[in-house]
Amino acid sequence: MPKPTYALRYTAKNPAERIFPHSESSSGVVLPGTGLLQVMVWNIFKQQRTDWLNVLNNHALDSQLVLLQEAQTTPELINFATDNYLAADQVPAIIMPQSAYGVMTLASANPVYCCPLREREPLLRLSKSALITVYPLDDGRQLMVVNIHAVNFSFGVDIYQQQLKPIGEQILQHRGPVILAGDFNTWSRQRLYSLYRFSTLTGLQEVRFPNDRRKKVFGRPLDFVFYRGLQVADALVLETLASDHNPLIVKFHANP
Template sequence: MAKKTYSVRYVAGQPVERIFPPLAFSRLGQALPPGEPLPGSKLLRVMVWNIYKQQRADWLSVLQGFGKDAQLVLLQEAQTTPELVRFATSNYLATDQVPALVFPQHPSGVMTLSAAHPVYCCPLREREPLLRLAKSALVTVYPLYDGQLMMVVNIHAVNFSLGVDVYSKQLGPIGEQILNHQGPVIMAGDFNAWSRQRITALYRFADRMTLREVKFIDDQRRRAFGRPLDFVFYRGLKVTEASVLVTQASDHNPLLVEFEPHKRTDKSVPETKIVGIPSVG
């Protein structure tokens, strides 16, 4: 019998809560409850990092130095150790994790730390076909200061599979939700795009979703077979700064991106002038 997929929410001073996927995505954005927006006047700071289950030294100092100034921190391979949960609940209003791997003490999976409570939360899991281990993804929605609702997708893509069928299958329900969402979108994480087939499938998916890729001038992202593994895609936003933090605190380097939300009157990809970052062709 397949294990139920759920996310675990950590909020300071409140009991831990399990959240199960919604029954349908078709009315996404039409009946979401109101909520307090992400703080900040116009700049939205996002950190994306595969934290390698906190197996290396200095992971906490990296989060304290760079994560606490971000309104959103998207972690992959985050293990719910007391130290990480303490950091999350001390610096963020809500933290949601989708357990993918259950270790003797603490589960590991994607974790989204946010400076506002999400008004929508959908956990997703996909099993690795060869190792029979699960990878997770999390879709959350947050109000912005200007009244828009922003969708955030945190993903750790399947790694060991023959071909791209399972890889594309994992992206399927994410695409369904993006297509049903009218506002800005950020999709980021460890996509394990280490083959030509995988990166082609990923770019085709992003194109169908009208998502742009964040480009990094000094691109120090972790690579496998010469291809980067970590990506940030977006729509309905303007990138004002993007950098890669070089560190030994994980086997991946964190991505740091600043966005500026802007209003849109249609669903087309906007003309965007990015300061200091090459435009997407």
């Protein structure tokens, strides 16, 4: 019997709430549709290294969206999320006795739509997660945000493409702007080609980093930000020893 896929939503002074696929809700707070929209993307390595909280305190607080991969639900991370953001949605990829870890999206607005996704690693039999959330913008549009940690250990790219397929279907159905970001584990030529083909089919553009210090394996970057219906104002990579990945920060003009 497969385990149900759900997200856990953390909000200030409330118990964690289970959110199941394709959940919709109302939101009284919106993200900026004019001016700058800042997004931070970071594989936080389960907070196993010191100084991860300082990185968030020093660099995440100016971001309206923070997309974390390998986020472990420790009290320190939950406190940071609920103290500084309206909502933090996490898809538990792996559940431990005291915590869970998977992708987590922190936002300064409540999502109006939430769809958690999981895909099992074919070799290790552990899961990787993805999360699709939609937020209202102050110009009346809706922004779709996809936070993904792609499957890592697999022969060929069948499972890799299988994980991307439902995401692509929802991106194609969405009429507003889109941000797709995370750790794509693109360590092979086949995986990188599959990702670029996916971005082309879904009409997404890749954010380019002038001073590119992204984590690489076999000479290929693992972390990406793709977008549609927005304009890039600035993009940078922060160098840190607080994780085995470097955070990405992208500033968008929300108006196309």
